[in-house]
Amino acid sequence: MLRSDTGKLSLILLMTPFVLWIVLLILLPQLGITFVSLREKIGPRQYEFGFGNYIAFIQEPIYWNTLLRTAWMSILVTVMSLLVGFPIAFYIAKIAQRRSRAGLFLLCLIPLWVSDLVRAFGWIVLLRETGLISGALQYVGLVNGPVEMLYNDVTVVIGLVYTVVLFMIVPLVSTLDGMDNSMLEAGYNLGGSRLTVFRRIIVPYAMPGIVSGCIIVFMLTAGSYLTPILLGGKNSMWFTEQIYDQFITRYNWEAGATFGVLLLGFTSMVIWLGLKLTGQNLASTVAKD
DSSP, rough: OOHHHHHHHHHHHHHHHHHHHHIIIIIIIHHHHHHHHHOOOOOOOEEEEHHHHHHHHHHHHHHHHHHHHHHHHHHHHHHHHHHHHHHHHHHHISOOOOHHHHHHHHHHHGGGGHHHHHHHHHHHHHHHHSSSHHHHHHHTTTSSSOOOOOHHHHHHHHHHHHHHHHHHHHHHHHHTTSSOOHHHHHHHHHHOOHHHIIIIIIIIHHHHHHHHHHHHHHHHHTTTHHHHHHHHHHGGOOOOHHHHHIISOOOOOHHHHHHHHHHHHHHHHHHHHHHHHOOHHHHHHHHHH
């Protein structure tokens, strides 16, 4: 009896911080934002509840075009992160010696030692027209004048991939590390080529890690603010900038809350579609044995 009570108390003590985190920092703020988004301003400090803010969003093409553009760019960054991160994760998990894995993983963690702001300004130092790359190109004679490589979609994608690729590598390494090497040997012994083994064995086994990494990267990218704004400039057209403008510049908290709810709902729908297309679910993806 005493052991049972002790186990229950331990479980409560372990779960309490997690529950408080979910309720106080995620659930209640989101409910508050949803509440504000349903308020329609009809006069000074006069509000009524309705869906007018959502209707206004649909009726303004620049808003939902920006949302669709952000989603498309986020999907592109997710695909690029997968293409870059998968070979790195496979090398760390299956090829590198066990003693060197920790060092390789540490190298992947180095970019997280500095903030997003510092990393974004690092790219600015490299890519601006008076930056290091432009100066090097002029020095070797490949160009005749300064080259501005900032403020375009390519730069934004590169900066975002650099920022989020680690969050693709970590779940992939965790998944691939559990794959028995005998599965690969059996595939080769049965006459499979490298492409066949990769397509029929490695990818299906790594699918939970792929999906979980894609979910994390997509959500982080869609919700990113600093990198698109600093590297994309006025041409960034990122949805989080629209949210910032509504809250901070226009003091329109109702519209800003509406945009926030729509961003969460839209990205959740994209993730749901991705899970359906890949035949995965959150239970098998997040908590794979």
